[in-house]
Amino acid sequence: MKSNRLLYLLPLLTLAILAGFFGWSLLSGRDPASIGSPLVGRPAPRLEAPALFPGKPALTDALLRTGKPVLVNFFASWCTPCLAEHPLLERLASRDGVTIIGIAWKNKPEEARAWLERLGNPFAAVGYDLDGKMALDWGLSGVPETFLIDAKGIVRLHFRAPILEKDVNERLLPLLKAGS
Amino acid sequence: MLPELGHFALILALAVALVQATLPLVGAARGDIRLMALGRTAALTQAFLIVLSFAALMQAYVTSDFSVATVVANSHSAKPLLYKISGVWGNHEGSMMLWVLILALFGAAVALFGETLPDGLRARVLAFQAWIGVGFLAFILFTSNPFLRLSPAPLDGNGMNPLLQDPGLAFHPPLLYLGYVGFSVTYAFALAALLEGRVDAAWARWVRPWTLAAWCFLTLGIALGSWWSYYILGWGGFWFWDPVENASLMPWLAGTALLHSAIVVEKRDALKSWTVLLAILAFSLSLLGTFLVRSGVLTSVHAFAQDPARGMFILGFLLAVTGGALALYAWRAPSLQGGGLFQPISREGGLILNNLLLCTLCATVLLGTLYPLFLDLVSGAKVSVGPPFFNATFVPISFALFAALCVGPYLGWKRAELWPALVKLRTAFAVSVIAMILAAVLIDRRATLAAVAFGFGVWLILGSLYELADRVKLGRVSWSETKRRLRATPRASFGMTISHAALGVVVLGAVGTAAWNAELIRTFRIGDRADFAGWQVTLAKVVPVRGPNYEAERAEIVVTLDGKPYTVLTPERRLFLVQRREVAETSIHSNLLRDLYATLGEGDVQKGWTVRLYYNPLAPWIWLGAALCALGGFVSLSDRRLRVGAPKRSRVIVQAAE
Numbered sequence: 001m002k003s004n005r006l007l008y009l010l011p012l013l014t015l016a017i018l019a020g021f022f023g024w025s026l027l028s029g030r031d032p033a034s035i036g037s038p039l040v041g042r043p044a045p046r047l048e049a050p051a052l053f054p055g056k057p058a059l060t061d062a063l064l065r066t067g068k069p070v071l072v073n074f075f076a077s078w079c080t081p082c083l084a085e086h087p088l089l090e091r092l093a094s095r096d097g098v099t100i101i102g103i104a105w106k107n108k109p110e111e112a113r114a115w116l117e118r119l120g121n122p123f124a125a126v127g128y129d130l131d132g133k134m135a136l137d138w139g140l141s142g143v144p145e146t147f148l149i150d151a152k153g154i155v156r157l158h159f160r161a162p163i164l165e166k167d168v169n170e171r172l173l174p175l176l177k178a179g180s
Numbered sequence: 181m182l183p184e185l186g187h188f189a190l191i192l193a194l195a196v197a198l199v200q201a202t203l204p205l206v207g208a209a210r211g212d213i214r215l216m217a218l219g220r221t222a223a224l225t226q227a228f229l230i231v232l233s234f235a236a237l238m239q240a241y242v243t244s245d246f247s248v249a250t251v252v253a254n255s256h257s258a259k260p261l262l263y264k265i266s267g268v269w270g271n272h273e274g275s276m277m278l279w280v281l282i283l284a285l286f287g288a289a290v291a292l293f294g295e296t297l298p299d300g301l302r303a304r305v306l307a308f309q310a311w312i313g314v315g316f317l318a319f320i321l322f323t324s325n326p327f328l329r330l331s332p333a334p335l336d337g338n339g340m341n342p343l344l345q346d347p348g349l350a351f352h353p354p355l356l357y358l359g360y361v362g363f364s365v366t367y368a369f370a371l372a373a374l375l376e377g378r379v380d381a382a383w384a385r386w387v388r389p390w391t392l393a394a395w396c397f398l399t400l401g402i403a404l405g406s407w408w409s410y411y412i413l414g415w416g417g418f419w420f421w422d423p424v425e426n427a428s429l430m431p432w433l434a435g436t437a438l439l440h441s442a443i444v445v446e447k448r449d450a451l452k453s454w455t456v457l458l459a460i461l462a463f464s465l466s467l468l469g470t471f472l473v474r475s476g477v478l479t480s481v482h483a484f485a486q487d488p489a490r491g492m493f494i495l496g497f498l499l500a501v502t503g504g505a506l507a508l509y510a511w512r513a514p515s516l517q518g519g520g521l522f523q524p525i526s527r528e529g530g531l532i533l534n535n536l537l538l539c540t541l542c543a544t545v546l547l548g549t550l551y552p553l554f555l556d557l558v559s560g561a562k563v564s565v566g567p568p569f570f571n572a573t574f575v576p577i578s579f580a581l582f583a584a585l586c587v588g589p590y591l592g593w594k595r596a597e598l599w600p601a602l603v604k605l606r607t608a609f610a611v612s613v614i615a616m617i618l619a620a621v622l623i624d625r626r627a628t629l630a631a632v633a634f635g636f637g638v639w640l641i642l643g644s645l646y647e648l649a650d651r652v653k654l655g656r657v658s659w660s661e662t663k664r665r666l667r668a669t670p671r672a673s674f675g676m677t678i679s680h681a682a683l684g685v686v687v688l689g690a691v692g693t694a695a696w697n698a699e700l701i702r703t704f705r706i707g708d709r710a711d712f713a714g715w716q717v718t719l720a721k722v723v724p725v726r727g728p729n730y731e732a733e734r735a736e737i738v739v740t741l742d743g744k745p746y747t748v749l750t751p752e753r754r755l756f757l758v759q760r761r762e763v764a765e766t767s768i769h770s771n772l773l774r775d776l777y778a779t780l781g782e783g784d785v786q787k788g789w790t791v792r793l794y795y796n797p798l799a800p801w802i803w804l805g806a807a808l809c810a811l812g813g814f815v816s817l818s819d820r821r822l823r824v825g826a827p828k829r830s831r832v833i834v835q836a837a838e
Contacts, residue, residue, distance in 0.1 A: 008513050011457060012506040015464075019499050021550070024557055025477045026491050 037158035038139065044149045045137035047072070047101070049127030052109055052116075059127035063101055064153050069176055071100040072147040073123070074140055076107040077115035082144045085162035086119055092168065093122040098176065104128040105135055105143050148175060183248050186236025187327040193229035193284070194317040196222050200287075200310035204303035216303035220291040223306050226313065227288035234268075234281045237326055241268050247333035250274060250326045256339035256758050258729040266350035267340045272474070272490070273326035275353060280316045282354070282361040287313065290365060290390075297386060304372035305365070312364050315497045323490055339729070339758035348408040356401030356428060360466035362394025363435060363459075370459035371505055374512040379456060384446035387459065389817055391442060394462075395435045396813035402428050403806030410799070411766045411777075418693060418802055421570045423478040426549040427469030430542050434462040437538040440531050448528055448593060449519030454535070456516070457509060464502040465542070471498050477553060523595040530588035537581040544573045575629065582636040582687070585680060586643025590650075608646050612639035623696055630695030633687060640684025648677045675816025682812060685805030692774070692798025699795075705788035713795035715776070716740045720748075722780075722789060730754040732765070735780045735789065739769070751780040751791075775799040 039045070049059045064070060073089060075082040092098045102123035104112035109128050116126065129135050138147070141160060148157035156175055159167060200222035207215025240248045241264050244257045254271045255264060263270075269278040287309045294302045320326070343349075369387045373379045405428065410418040419425060438458040444451040472478055475491025522528040548565045555561050586608065590601035602609075616635025620628060649655075651673065652665040700712045704719035711717075720736040732754040739746045752765040769776040775796040783789030 005510075005514055008453070009510045011461075012503065012510050015499070015502050015506055018550075019495065019503070021554060021557060022471070022475075022477060022495050023492075025553055026475060026495065028557065 037160070039147070039155045040158050042155055044072070044147065044153050044155050046134070049103055049129050049134055052102075052104055052112055052126040052128045056125070059101065059103075059125055063125055064149050066099075067151050068099060069148065069150050069156075070124075071098055071172075072103065072138075072149060073100055074103045074105045074129075074135060074138070074143050074145045075112075076105050076143045077111045078107065079143045081162040083119075085144050086122070088163055088165065088168060089122040090120055092172075093124075096173065096176070099124045102126040103135070105140065106130065106132050148172060150175075182236045182239055183245070183327040183329065186233040186240075187325070189229045189233040189236070190317065190321060190327075193226050193233065193280075194314065194321060196226045196229060197310045197313040197317055200226060201307050201314050205307045208300040208303040208307075211300075213299060216299045219303045219306035219310075222310070223284075223287040223291040226310070227284040230281050230284040234277055237274065237277055238265065238268050240327075241265065244337065246335070246337055247329050247331065248326075249328040249330050252330060252334055252337045254337070254340050256337045256729065258758070259340065259345070260728050262347065262350055263340060263345045266344070269353050270340055270344045270349075273320070273324045275357075276316065276320050276324055277326055278353060279357055279361060280313060280320065282357050283309070283313050283316065283364060286361055286365050286390075290368075294386075301369075301372055301376065301383075301386075304375055305368045308368035308371045309364060312368075312501065315501065319490075319493055319497065323493060337758075339756065342730070342754070342756040342759060342761050342763045343412060345729075345756075346408060346412055348404055348412070352401060352404045352408060354401075355397050355404055359394050359396075359398025359401050359428075359435075360431065360463075360469070362390060362397060363431060363463040363466050365390040366394065366438065366459040367463035367501075367505065370456045371508060373456060374508050377512060377515060379445065379452040379516055381446050381449055384442045384455070388439075388442055388446065391435065391438055391459075391462075392813050392817045395432070395439055396810040396817070398428070398432050398435060399806055399810040399813065402432060403803050403810075406806075407803050411768060412763075418690070418799070421548070421565075421567055423549050424469075424473050426545050427472050430545050430549075431462050431465040431469060433538050433542040433545070434458055434465050437535045437542070438462050440534050440538075444528050444531050448522065450522065450528060451532070451535075452516045452518060453509075453513040456513060458535075460502070460505045460509060464498070464505070467494070467498045467501060471495060472549070478549070520594070522593070525591065525598050526596045527588065527591045527593045530584065530591050533584055534581070534588060537577060537584070541574060541577050541581070544570075544577065548573070571629070575633070579632065579636055582640055582683075585640060585683070586647065589644075589647045589676065589680075604650060605643055605646060608639060608642035611642055612636070627695045630691050633691045633695075637684045637687035637691060640687060641681045642684075644677050644680035644684070648673070671819040672816045675812045675814075675819070677812070678815060679809045679812030682805045682808035685801050685808060687805075689798045689801030689803075689805055693796045693802065696798075697794060697796045700793040702791065703783065703788040704791050706785065708788065712793050713776075714741070715746060716743075717749075717793060719789065719791065722785075725752070727754065729758065730756045730763075733780065735778075735791070737767075737778055737791065737793075739776065747776070749776065749778040751778045753780045753782070770800050772800050772804070773798065 044061075044064050047059055047061050047064055051058050064072075071092070075085075089100055093100050100123050102116075102121075102125070104126065105128075107128065108130070112126075112128060116123075132140070138145075144159075144162050146157075146159040146163055147155055150156050157171060163172070200219055203215050204219035204222075206212070207218065237250075239245075240251050241255055242261070244251065244255060244264070246252050250271060250273045254274070255267045259267065268274045287306060290302070290305060290309065294305070297305070366387055369383070369390070373383050402425075405425070406418045409420070409425075438455065441451050441455045441458055445455045471491065471494045474494055477491065520528070548569050551565050552563050555563055586605060587598070587601050590596075590604060591598075612635045615638040616631050619634040620631035624630065648669075651669060652662045654662055657665075698713040700710065702710060704710070706719055706721060709716060709718045716739070718738045718740070720738045722733050722735045725732045725734045732752040734750050734752045737749040737751070739749060747769045749767040749769060751767040754763050754765055755761070756763065764779045764781070766777060766779045768778075775794070777794040777796060777799075779792045781790030781792065
């Protein structure tokens with residue numbers, strides 16, 4: 001009879017567990033839309049892309065193993081947030097001397113070239129990934145996305161949105177200073 | 181002035197609800213007739229006040245009173261009247277108002293039509309209903325006041341999400357809420373029964389019409405929502421296993437299980453505590469759905485009013501309503517004595533199998549919906565659970581349900597033989613297998629699962645119709661005898677046949693649309709031609725058009741069959757001027773056997789336009805079937821024994837035990 005009574009408590013217990021999870025979820029302030037950055041802390045994925053500007057060497061993994069931290073930025077000429085982010089990249093490259101590698105993602109090379117020629121080119125090297133195959137390895141969900149790769153070739157930061165002033169000052173530059 | 185009046189009426193409604201929630205309970209405990217009778221008066225008063233308040237809010241929308249904050253946020257003077265009205269519930273505050281309105285109307289309906297109920301039971305049911313009302317009214321008044329004034333008032337409003345400006349979606353929330361909130365009556369009946377410690381055939385008979393009505397409305401609401409996503413989102417699909425969709429499916433599954441288990445209580449006096457539990461769960465799952473949609477703990481393509489702060493309130497409310505009920509259940513249910521005994525192979529056994537399968541389906545949907553949330557919290561891993569999971573779990577379990585569905589009605593109460601039932605169904609079985617093989621061979625050799633599902637669809641339709649034919653001895657006795665038997669068949673049985681067969685129609689529609697469709701996405705310049713699923717399609721022209729609150733490009737896609745004109749599809753791309761948002765308006769040519777479906781993407785004269793074409797065989801059957809399913813419910817609802825003034829309970833039990 002006793003075990004029978006416990007059986008009738010089962011729905012209540014199930015509810016308590018469910019409610020616990022819901023409360024935890026609400027209080028944790030998690031963003032269900034965020035898909036996370038599983039690459040952080042791991043070696044950078046393969047970098048292999050034809051150069052955007054004719055005559056320049058193709059992009060390879062060697063660019064990520066120069067002993068210096070680098071930023072990898074995926075962009076496209078059709079992407080308005082990329083346009084908003086562009087001045088900040090220019091400043092990072094010229095003022096802070098950060099090496100930035102650009103990848104034009106799902107973007108026709110001539111359009112990406114015209115875009116950079118019009119706005120200025122902050123990238124030490126630019127490649128393109130027309131069909132987005134390479135970006136699959138990087139877990140790209142759209143553009144712009146930016147990765148900070150440290151001197152050992154490990155991914156340190158992953159921005160799934162345009163980088164802002166705040167991100168640069170609070171996250172990017174401190175890590176860069178500590179790394180170099 | 182009117183908004184203040186509405187606000188004041190809402191505050192009064194809360195006060196009345198508090199009275200309704202307490203005094204009748206005291207009256208029922210003390211046996212005080214006057215206090216119990218107060219429940220009826222309070223329920224009617226509360227409904228009157230909320231109708232008044234809702235009317236005031238609607239007046240503000242219809243006359244575009246931009247001194248009211250919610251009207252500014254969700255309406256615009258240039259909007260067509262239908263959407264000014266549907267705009268009332270197309271946002272968080274207004275939809276909560278719609279919720280309490282329907283709740284109060286259901287309460288008033290119990291007060292008006294519950295004349296045959298014992299005084300104590302009616303008083304308790306109304307009191308428990310009022311508790312739910314108290315919770316929601318407090319929620320509205322303290323966190324989401326729809327009558328908040330703005331000063332100075334802006335000249336015009338921000339408009340409404342263009343995706344919601346659609347006739348289908350204008351009626352989707354009211355129907356869905358009629359379903360969700362309808363289960364609150366069943367819930368209140370369950371609590372009252374637990375408190376009284378009495379669950380019997382009479383109780384089951386009183387609960388049945390409310391469950392049935394809620395279930396019918398929920399069926400229609402879900403179907404309308406699915407139809408909306410089919411033609412407005414422009415993806416050609418009808419069900420995406422999205423959390424919001426799942427949230428409405430779970431109470432439907434629990435409600436369907438409840439409908440069936442309540443029959444066992446009514447006819448055989450068994451499965452009592454299980455039925456009471458289902459009655460609590462059906463409403464709790466409706467609340468859970470509201471919580472998931474409103475709190476923002478899950479992402480969804482349909483979410484339109486998310487706010488974590490409100491999430492906490494709804495969670496607290498969910499905990500109080502469900503937790504309180506389940507605690508009462510844990511305390512009182514063990515004392516409910518089961519009545520009738522039966523063998524595993526019997527009508528009761530069949531209905532238990534039905535319940536097991538439906539509840540497994542419900543649990544599967546719950547798990548699939550919440551698993552990403554659990555995993556993220558526990559391990560931080562991000563996953564999404566989508567169609568592959570549900571195809572691998574939900575579909576096979578439904579097959580088991582479909583297989584058993586046609587056999588159950590053949591089994592007698594208490595004890596039955598399986599074999600004679602199967603023999604009677606042999607023709608239906610043979611035809612279904614042939615249909616399955618034909619589908620596999622002729623239509624698509626790779627889509628095995630689709631062929632099996634197709635076979636099950638045919639089986640459901642034939643099996644259900646066979647049962648009716650057997651019941652009236654069609655072809656085995658004279659036509660006049662068959663007619664006599666047809667007239668003697670209770671409407672509830674007709675309802676069952678219609679709903680069961682309708683499920684088959686839905687299955688066939690779903691198989692056709694999901695597995696045998698054809699799709700073409702390409703860029704068309706003016707004059708470009710393409711072959712598509714046997715037709716020749718040409719983009720004839722693209723012209724600008726102007727609507728009341730949008731500008732659009734309308735394409736004219738000429739469809740010809742063997743050189744002869746067949747039809748012209750006119751998909752549009754609408755730019756809503758207030759929100760600066762583009763919405764694709766699909767164009768569908770339907771002939772009840774298949775849909776030819778076109779949407780217009782971005783483009784211009786030089787580059788051409790992206791056009792998506794879908795050929796969806798049997799697609800209209802999905803919604804036709806769902807409507808038939810609800811119709812079956814309404815037919816059953818009109819059954820003599822559920823109507824007011826029907827013969828007394830004792831006779832019904834004699835009839836039922838035949």
